[in-house]
Amino acid sequence: MPQAPQRVGTELLDQIAAVAKQIAELIGPLPTTGIAIPGASWTVGEAAAHLALSNQLMAAIAGGRPSPYGDGTKAGLADANAQSLAEYTEREAAVLAEQVTLHAEAFIQAARLRPGTDVVDTPMGPLPLSVLSAYMLAHSLSHGSAIASALRQAPLVQPRQVELVLPFIVATMPRLVDRAGVGDLRAAFELRIRGVARLTALVADGAVTISEQPQHRADCVISVDPVSFFLLAAGLTGQWSLVARGKLRVWGRRPWLAPRFPRFFAIP
Template sequence: MPVTQESWKATRVAIADTTDRFAELVVRSDPAAMATPDWSVAVTAAHVASLAWMNTGLVGPDARPSVAAVEDALLGCTVDTVAEFNRRALEVFTERDPRVLVTRLRADVDHVLAATEDTDPTRTVTWLGGSQLPIIGMLAHLVNELLIHGHDIARATGADWEIPAADAALFFEAFFVELLRRDIGDLLANDEPPRERRIAVEFRSDHTTPVTLVLHRGEVSVEEPGGPTDVRIRFDPATVNLMLFHRISKARAVLSGRVLAWGRRPWLLPAFLRTVRCP
């Protein structure tokens, strides 16, 4: 399914609304509370704000310092070295005051939305690992960062936090699938030897267009559903995102009934996921 004006509008609404919810959550929370094993609420908010800040440098057209400051780390990044990229970004982006952070976050999201209002949502920017990410995917990626780290902060502080399925679905459909349709650079590079065996996995949910992802000889491609598949996955977007980012276990996701996998060759799924994995 190609990117449509409806999906573009939905992504823009989602990032504006989720930014507001995240900002309100941050200012209500204890900045010293540990949102993750390594990051306090303040550092978590700084991480999300640093991504929005870098996005301002990606959309242009004016030159901004955010990307230049981390360009080497950005271009050399793979899925397996994202933590090092985040560390470098937090060294450059030094603000830690929660109220200042949410003000900057809102301003940078507003800047990105204004700069892309009349742009083609499929226009690409050079992203992690030299991959070519469409603008809609860049916004969808930040929506997911807001949702996942909002979940972290809420869990640490006892606050309420909703991950709407339609917003969570943007990560898979508008970010990940659209990224895989283009040049992914070195983003998915790993030490897994290329397999001659073709592995096709079909993905379906109530909030995404059915799609088949194929791994063959180390290359990942996107196909329309209906062809031969080895594994079929039906998923709830919020649950699968929490699973992919290790907020819940695979066992818990499967036992909840919100992530189901079956097919002719389900044993091929682990080999597929060793290459087709998310940043």
């Protein structure tokens, strides 16, 4: 008998719904959304509007409707974001909270109807629907945590969620390489996300290749707790504060390469 198609994991879709609800609960009661987000150019209202729009976009993609958005580069996505926010002027807290959850639910419903192996066109290039779902969760956690920081709340991300979004991170890291940041370096990095995964990043010829196979002779080993890894990857924290708190450790034959690692990638 033919096997049933592999669907997107229930836990992943449940987490998308849960995080959308958390974000809505942060935004909904606010008397104003004009609160600045630390270290960013957006206000809470602009970040919430972006989430509402991006959730709607992701739902359309999951439903099989062509939805071009940017060119997959940091600059291209920034331009697309700026244009979409200029056109969508809603900044009312209650309305944005409703839109974030409404479109997240639309995404979940669309994703449940298709095999997780279906390849769809996304702002980060072609991805299986299951990886798009991980993208959806990662995107929500990133902007949701930025909103939380503006409201003096803890980041939304939890260690298990980092494990759920890892397939998206592994799939897209090589696509986001900044060749100028890599330069002519040749090195092997081992990235240990504590309790979650061990990744190998081989750097050569201006490119970075990611593997889930351990590298026994890594030039630089980076060990980081999962929440700190996510916040660092999303640009929501710095390396040195993590080192000072024991959240990030490095060793190996060339440990001085560790501070360069984040600069290898142009994260949108």
